[in-house]
């Protein structure tokens with residue numbers, strides 16, 4: 326992403342890089358047929374150093390922390406920000422304190438945080454309450470906050486737009502999984518900047534994808550509001566976006582209104598179905614939250630809201646290995662046998678006859 330350093334307002338002497346950004350943009354022909362569109366591209370953010378798009382923003386955020394002399398960084402997280410902040414702060418040599426909702430973070434992400442030596446504080450509350458707490462604590466000045474309310478985070482994440490435009494130009498639509506709303510607003514900012522600089526002639530329409538159990542931004546968008554009514558007990562298998570009171574909702578809604586975009590929610594079943602389809606048709610493994618973008622696109626095309634003959638980019642925000650625990654919910658789709666060595670011929674016969 327540092328190809329675009331002139332557009333990222335940070336003193337590059339402070340940048341501690343792990344090789345963030347520059348992720349693949351795949352043309353997905355088989356998945357496009359399943360979704361019901363002609364041209365579909367997948368921006369695979371799972372290819373970032375810690376397996377999610379967070380690395381783009383955290384890299385810039387850590388540089389700012391170093392620039393202002395911070396010795397301790399902190400964030401509340403549903404998991405991916407925590408994993409990213411843990412890795413980058415290790416490389417930068419700053420202390421890292423993570424506030425996580427206990428029992429609600431996918432195992433791969435928790436492992437990354439612990440592996441990189443972060444101080445992990447598991448709280449008996451949900452993400453929204455953990456964030457409120459860390460905002461208050463960081464407000465006292467003892468720790469540098471790296472949640473996406475920190476605007477420098479978004480300055481890094483907007484590079485997703487630059488990379489898409491560099492490869493295929495400006496697509497008609499960009500579909501983004503939304504939790505706190507930071508990433509969709511960052512991507513929109515990236516496209517707008519390219520447009521303002523005269524580097525591109527069009528702008529895409531932004532589509533926010535959420536899970537039905539945690540969809541405050543979809544509800545606000547439908548009501549034409551600029552702020553959200555919080556969802557008190559957000560629930561979805563897509564733990565990364567299990568967020569009821571998104572801090573960046575005003576920015577996300579602004580991106581939707583300005584781009585004449587859309588917002589839609591899908592069920593956990595539709596999310597898992599899309600996760601499996603992405604993996605089976607294209608060989609790309611993503612975590613459930615990432616699959617919401619593809620699930621929402623398919624839903625809107627099937628309902629006739631979106632036209633098949635347009636160019637779509639779905640942002641796939643995180644890697645499949647982040648959350649192997651979902652295998653317990655995939656029994657409908659997986660083929661798995663347990664047998665004694667003596668039964669192998671019988672099993673093989675059954676398998677090969679299928």
Ligand code: F0G
Nearest residue numbers: 402403405406504505506507508642643
């Ligand atoms: N997809 C994944 C895989 C995420 O981890 C997140 C956010 C999002 C989408 C939504 O991005 O919040 O900018 O709208 N994860 C945060 C975290 C909340 O703590 O890792 P957003």
